[in-house]
Amino acid sequence: LSSSSVSAVVLRPRRRMVVKAAAEGINPEIRKTEAKVVDTVVVTELSKPLTPYCRCWRSGTFPLCDGSHVKHNKATGDNVGPLLLKKE
Amino acid sequence: LSSSSVSAVVLRPRRRMVVKAAAEGINPEIRKTEAKVVDTVVVTELSKPLTPYCRCWRSGTFPLCDGSHVKHNKATGDNVGPLLLKKE
Ligand code: FES
Numbered sequence: 547l548s549s550s551s552v553s554a555v556v557l558r559p560r561r562r563m564v565v566k567a568a569a570e571g572i573n574p575e576i577r578k579t580e581a582k583v584v585d586t587v588v589v590t591e592l593s594k595p596l597t598p599y600c601r602c603w604r605s606g607t608f609p610l611c612d613g614s615h616v617k618h619n620k621a622t623g624d625n626v627g628p629l630l631l632k633k634e
Numbered sequence: 635l636s637s638s639s640v641s642a643v644v645l646r647p648r649r650r651m652v653v654k655a656a657a658e659g660i661n662p663e664i665r666k667t668e669a670k671v672v673d674t675v676v677v678t679e680l681s682k683p684l685t686p687y688c689r690c691w692r693s694g695t696f697p698l699c700d701g702s703h704v705k706h707n708k709a710t711g712d713n714v715g716p717l718l719l720k721k722e
């Protein structure tokens with residue numbers, strides 16, 4: 547064999563890709579300039595008999611619940627809902 | 635040139651993979667048998683001057699906050715925190 551008829555081609559092996567999800571945040575948008583979003587409710591000042599507070603981080607009226615958890619649950623299969631403050 | 639000196643090797647192109655995250659739920663573990671996790675607090679029954687309620691869905695004492703939001707925020711870069719119910 548002449549040397550010109552011998553060729554070696556190194557093929558990259560088919561890589562197995564493992565895509566690992568990083569742990570995800572749960573608040574995409576609310577008050578992201580704050581290091582920690584904490585809200586205080588003085589319960590004696592509640593005006594309505596029942597006031598829902600958001601725990602889904604999707605409400606347009608955060609910290610109050612505006613019902614956005616319904617859309618979030620439908621889109622993701624999640625099961626989150628508000629905390630209801632009851633005056634009674 | 636003799637034919638034996640010519641070789642064609644077809645290399646698979648380097649694939650560009652785009653991994654798109656689906657919208658994610660925010661509650662991995664709490665009461666997943668319930669369609670929607672809603673809790674009610676009768677505010678007149680609060681015993682302490684200040685009671686923190688969980689909004690991170692990581693508390694071991696849900697619906698109360700046990701401080702687990704700190705670990706969640708560190709692990710993910712998130713900025714979530716509890717709702718504080720203040721008695722007066
Ligand atoms: S809008 Fe967030 S819990 Fe209802």
Ligand code: FES
Pocket residue numbers: 687688689690691692693694698699700701702703704714715716717
């Ligand atoms: S443990 Fe969830 S907000 Fe503190």
